[in-house]
Amino acid sequence: xxxxxxxxxxxxxxxxxxxxxxxxxxxxxxxxxxxxxxxxxxxxxxxxxxxxxxxxxxxxxxxxxxxxxxxxxxxxxxxxxxxxxxxxxxxxxxxxxxxxxxxxxxxxxxxxxxxxxxxxxxxxxxxxxxxxxxxxxxxxxxxxxxxxxxxxxxxxxxxxx
Numbered sequence: 270x271x272x273x274x275x276x277x278x279x280x281x282x283x284x285x286x287x288x289x290x291x292x293x294x295x296x297x298x299x300x301x302x303x304x305x306x307x308x309x310x311x312x313x314x315x316x317x318x319x320x321x322x323x324x325x326x327x328x329x330x331x332x333x334x335x336x337x338x339x340x341x342x343x344x345x346x347x348x349x350x351x352x353x354x355x356x357x358x359x360x361x362x363x364x365x366x367x368x369x370x371x372x373x374x375x376x377x378x379x380x381x382x383x384x385x386x387x388x389x390x391x392x393x394x395x396x397x398x399x400x401x402x403x404x405x406x407x408x409x410x411x412x413x414x415x416x417x418x419x420x421x422x423x424x425x426x427x428x429x430x
Contacts, residue, residue: 314359317413320381320406327381327406328416328428334358339419339427340366344399349422352394352401368393370401379408 316336320327324343329336334357342350354366362374362381369390375382383404391401410416421427 315411316356316359316362316376316381317416318411319409319416319419321409322406324422325404325406326419326421326427327404328419329356330413330416330428336362337428337430338362338364338366339421339429340401340404341421341423341427342395342399342401342404343422344397348397348399350391350395350399350401351421351423351425351427352391353427366391366394370394381406381408 315333316329317331317333318329320329325341327338327340329338331337336356337353338356339353340350352366352370354364354370356362356364356374358373360376362376363371364374365371370388370393372384372387372391374384381404383401385403387401395401417426417428419427
């Protein structure tokens with residue numbers, strides 16, 4: 270009896286009309302477009318938001334491809350970096366934190382990666398043994414309003430004008 274039920278189920282499944290994947294793709298794209306227009310889902314090309322891992326934080330405010338950036342790395346008392354500047358780009362962000370601290374960070378989806386070695390000039394933004402080298406951060410929020418209120422290890426706003 271059980272074999273007959275399984276065989277009947279397979280037979281009915283085989284007779285079902287084929288789904289048109291193109292219709293599903295079109296519906297999905299239309300839904301995503303409507304969500305972006307309503308502000309429910311952000312533009313993937315826009316890097317604006319808050320990125321963080323542990324006590325390390327970064328904010329990007331503005332509109333693609335030009336941003337204001339603030340970064341804070343906190344390894345504990347006397348071991349931190351706090352820097353502010355500008356960033357340009359989409360997947361590769363050309364970051365200028367002032368005083369010769371310029372480098373390119375890569376963006377993969379919602380992850381931001383600093384280079385293994387940032388220029389020696391970036392050490393001016395740091396205390397103790399802290400460094401901006403090899404910083405990896407994940408986006409926690411796409412909200413520009415939240416990014417403008419993010420504070421660094423020094424207690425000050427990171428992306429204030």
